[in-house]
């Protein structure tokens with residue numbers, strides 16, 4: 001059996017021949033969803049975000065997403081042809097190509113591609129959000145040229161994309177990298193995955209908020225945070241209070257940093273990476289998290305790794321790495337599909 005690529009099929013007349021080709025990238029987060037338009041040179045032409053509102057259910061979310069994509073593409077459709085949509089989401093199983101019970105979305109199992117096909121004729125691909133961020137860093141960011149690295153995304157939860165020998169680590173069941181759900185405390189904080197004590201219940205935007213609440217109950221320190229409504233509190237406000245030396249906010253960052261630094265030292269023992277790249281609003285907060293994390297990381301790191309692992313902060317903001325990674329994954333999926341489509345099986 002000989003397989004060959006039939007190049008004559010590539011001579012199809014394309015009605016969009018004169019239009020520049022673009023991909024739409026989507027990064028679905030527990031709090032916000034980012035939409036980006038990327039050309040085939042990976043220039044980010046457009047970026048916007050809207051609240052995910054996951055509790056309204058998957059169908060409502062998809063309708064809002066489709067409306068937003070259509071609104072955005074309307075601006076571009078005269079000059080650009082849409083070649084595909086790359087979606088990054090939590091809980092994506094690489095093997096089943098579906099979203100499986102993401103902890104912070106409460107959607108259960110979702111065949112996202114099938115749902116999206118009801119609205120779009122263009123190819124749609126799906127990738128785990130932290131894996132998309134890792135691809136974004138590998139192709140366009142701080143991990144360029146690296147073969148072994150870990151990207152940690154600190155948002156509503158904690159995601160991890162792990163690259164080993166240049167390739168994303170998917171694992172036997174398509175679910176490698178759920179570091180946010182490693183249990184670090186027996187009978188610890190309740191996690192949205194249904195268990196207790198997961199890393200992301202401490203190290204995430206929601207985790208630091210919970211830490212502030214606990215510290216306000218335990219400590220007698222004077223703190224302006226006591227005057228705020230807990231429900232309205234967010235990690236950005238905690239950062240601003242810490243910048244102004246609020247003792248509770250500073251303690252919350254130190255507590256979070258110690259847990260993160262220890263977890264990162266453990267990750268090094270598993271994967272021996274060249275670098276760990278941190279991303280997310282908490283990380284970009286004026287070195288408040290980074291400096292103590294580095295201190296604790298060095299403290300807990302096994303001796304022979306010391307001085308060998310870089311701790312870097314992503315140069316991207318607001319899910320851009322995941323959007324670019326989702327687009328590059330989509331583009332690769334499209335070109336693979338085209339090659340598959342053009343393969344002629346010769347049984348002679």
Ligand SMILES: [Zn+2]
Pocket residue numbers: 103180181191192193194195198
């Ligand atoms: Zn969990």
